[in-house]
Amino acid sequence: MQAISHCPNLNNSSPLIPSSKRRFHKLIRLAVRCAYQSDSVQFPNGVGSSRTDWQSSCAIISSKVFSQHQDSDDKSESSSAASAVNGYKTSLDLNLVPLDKPQPPSKPPTQKPLTITDLSPAPMHGSLLRVAYQGVPGAYSEAAAEKAYLNCEAIPCDQFEVAFQAVELWIADRAVLPVENSLGGSIHRNYDLLLRHRLHIVGEVQLPVHHCLLALPGVRKEYLARVISHPQALSQCENTITKLGLNVTREAVDDTAGAAEYVATNNLRDTAAIASARAAELYGLNILADGIQDDSSNVTRFVMLAREPIIPRTDRPFKTSIVFAHEKGTSVLFKVLSAFAFRNISLTKIESRPHRDRPIRLVDDANVGTAKHFEYIFYVDFEASMAEVRAQNALAEVQEFTSFLRVLGSYPMDMTPWCSSRGDHQNP
Numbered sequence: 001m002q003a004i005s006h007c008p009n010l011n012n013s014s015p016l017i018p019s020s021k022r023r024f025h026k027l028i029r030l031a032v033r034c035a036y037q038s039d040s041v042q043f044p045n046g047v048g049s050s051r052t053d054w055q056s057s058c059a060i061i062s063s064k065v066f067s068q069h070q071d072s073d074d075k076s077e078s079s080s081a082a083s084a085v086n087g088y089k090t091s092l093d094l095n096l097v098p099l100d101k102p103q104p105p106s107k108p109p110t111q112k113p114l115t116i117t118d119l120s121p122a123p124m125h126g127s128l129l130r131v132a133y134q135g136v137p138g139a140y141s142e143a144a145a146e147k148a149y150l151n152c153e154a155i156p157c158d159q160f161e162v163a164f165q166a167v168e169l170w171i172a173d174r175a176v177l178p179v180e181n182s183l184g185g186s187i188h189r190n191y192d193l194l195l196r197h198r199l200h201i202v203g204e205v206q207l208p209v210h211h212c213l214l215a216l217p218g219v220r221k222e223y224l225a226r227v228i229s230h231p232q233a234l235s236q237c238e239n240t241i242t243k244l245g246l247n248v249t250r251e252a253v254d255d256t257a258g259a260a261e262y263v264a265t266n267n268l269r270d271t272a273a274i275a276s277a278r279a280a281e282l283y284g285l286n287i288l289a290d291g292i293q294d295d296s297s298n299v300t301r302f303v304m305l306a307r308e309p310i311i312p313r314t315d316r317p318f319k320t321s322i323v324f325a326h327e328k329g330t331s332v333l334f335k336v337l338s339a340f341a342f343r344n345i346s347l348t349k350i351e352s353r354p355h356r357d358r359p360i361r362l363v364d365d366a367n368v369g370t371a372k373h374f375e376y377i378f379y380v381d382f383e384a385s386m387a388e389v390r391a392q393n394a395l396a397e398v399q400e401f402t403s404f405l406r407v408l409g410s411y412p413m414d415m416t417p418w419c420s421s422r423g424d425h426q427n428p
């Protein structure tokens with residue numbers, strides 16, 4: 001399958017949804033809204049129980065406007081009137097399953113009734129959920145998409161940005177993107193994109209990442225002059241590559257499977273790729289070394305993104321991701337974090353990124369000079385659902401201390417057993 005590439009055609013003004021489909025979407029939305037309105041979820045600061053309220057609370061909670069490069073981004077990322085993007089015809093693909101198409105066998109009667117979470121947001125074009133990921137087939141992100149959504153149609157994209165746009169333009173129903181790895185750390189680009197775009201986190205998936213050193217058949221380790229891979233993969237295998245005694249330079253490329261494909265298509269006999277065993281299979285490479293990550297329990301955490309948030313629940317462990325900033329910078333961090341500590345809410349992740357709108361804050365002191373403080377945006381994940389009163393109270397308090405606060409999503413935690421096999425659960 002050809003990857004969707006970053007394409008200027010994606011940048012027009014409205015998603016192509018035929019009017020019949022719009023009516024259908026409207027009906028679905030109405031049905032879902034009625035269902036949600038009977039929910040008794042309460043939110044702080046006058047946010048009520050309706051789905052609309054929940055959506056607004058997932059947008060900017062703070063009254064102060066935040067515009068992280070919003071103007072320029074709005075221009076470049078608004079949707080397209082193009083009818084096809086690399087073979088993905090938006091009008092066609094959004095069609096409902098045609099009546100004459102063979103229908104899947106009817107579901108066994110034991111199947112659980114649909115819940116609100118199942119209904120929101122449903123794929124609108126047929127039976128397969130279309131999930132955008134960055135990379136080419138054989139990438140770990142593809143495996144993550146398949147773990148998150150059993151039997152989905154995984155749609156390769158050449159950049160993270162394109163995966164966001166694919167969902168925004170209804171070319172895909174979800175995007176699955178890596179945000180952090182247990183060895184390599186955060187994938188900063190995706191933190192920045194989460195803020196810049198208006199998609200919602202609706203789930204997470206943790207994927208054990210098992211790297212292999214791949215080369216063309218007949219190539220031996222001694223012949224190698226270069227190892228190429230995604231920068232995360234290179235960093236996750238840094239020590240092992242050194243220990244293997246390879247006399248190689250390391251070069252970063254866009255994704256692990258793309259590296260394997262590059263070695264194969266260019267018939268490179270002096271170059272190895274770090275990628276998955278599946279990539280070896282797909283691109284006809286040999287595995288020279290297996291399990292070369294520096295730690296055997298190497299895990300990457302991916303988030304699933306959708307156009308609409310899911311309704312938070314309390315019947316299973318939930319995580320909530322927020323992003324905030326303050327005019328006085330890092331000095332508020334302790335106060336913000338104490339809002340969680342006092343309520344026994346555990347934090348699972350803190351990340352800071354440069355405040356691109358206002359990267360430096362000057363503080364003048366007539367006696368000693370001018371201090372130049374770097375400004376940050378903070379991302380926090382905490383273990384609670386926004387349906388819990390303690391989480392709502394914590395956020396109400398956080399709002400007091402921040403100039404900008406946005407809930408990126410409240411979603412079920414990945415609780416699959418350690419090293420679980422692929423696709424053993426389904427997510428929203």
Ligand SMILES: O=C(O)C(=O)C[C@]1(C(=O)O)C=C[C@@H](O)C=C1
Nearest residue numbers: 139140141178230232255256300
């Ligand atoms: O290159 C890939 O295969 C990816 O899916 C990307 C990615 C990443 O961005 O971290 C995903 C998982 C691994 O940690 C290595 C690379």
